[in-house]
Amino acid sequence: MTTSETQERARASRKDTGGARRAELVHAAGEVLDDLGYTATTVELIAARAGTSRPTFYAYFRSKDEVLLALIDRVADDLEAAQFLDGIEDLPVSEVIAATTRAYADAVFTHGGLVALFDSLAGVREDVAERWGRVSRRTHRRYARYLAETPPGTVDMCAPPDRLVQVLNDAIHHGAKRVARGTDDEREQFIADLIRITERLVGL
Structure with a gap:
């Protein structure tokens, strides 16, 4: 077995065990990418932010691109999780819409700079578009199915569920991204406005 094959097996093992050091590197990558953008971010800066070394970084990731994709997966998981709220199954539609809209918007607020970065990279990189696109695909299907089954x-509804959900998903994703760095009042106003607009569009 070659040295590179041994390294690849070691990286795969560390990924499977979900070690704390790997998570720290992904978190550090998020901070650096949010602060500096993709081009200015380097492996050295990520390692330094994580309080470790360049060789340690390469023990877990082959490149900056690999940690970027791992970060996209983590943020995507957070956004998807925002759609899974406990105890809402038997609530009125208006309350479900309000709760899920607020939860998703808050999740975008948390990752606002990275959401903007991933959207930008998805326009020019197929690997990012595929990885990042799963958020919109999965939330779109879930939301459309919910409306269709009411x-x-x-x-x-003013339009078929599939088309209506596309408009609403675009509104919350891009709107929340736009006000992510705004004041608490601005973010709260955005959520309140979007809930009212959604209620009108679905015909409540």
């Missing part, structure tokens, strides 16, 4: 007479 009891008759509950809502009066």
Whole structure:
């Protein structure tokens, strides 16, 4: 077995065990990328932010691009998790819309700079577009299915669920990204406005 093959097996093992050091490197990459953007970010800066060394970085990741994709997965998981709220299954549609809209917007606020970065990179990189696109694909399907399965007479949608959800997903994703660095009042106003708009569009 060659040295590079041994290194690859070691990296795979560390990834599978989900070690704390790997998570620290992903977190550090997020901070540096948010601060400096993709081009100015280097492996050395990520390692320094994590309080470790360049060789340690390479023990877990082959490159800056590999840690970028791992970071995209982590942020995507956070955004998806925002759609899974406990105890809402039996709530009225208006309360479900309000709760999920707020939860998703708050998740985007938390990762605002990275969301903008990933959106930008997805426009020029196929690997990022595929990885990052799973957020919109999965949340889109889940939201459209929920609206389509609401009891008759509950809502009066202005468009078919699939098309309506595309508009709403774009609004919350890009709108929340835009105000992520705003004041608390600005973010709260955005959420309140979006909830009211959603209610009108779904015909509540």
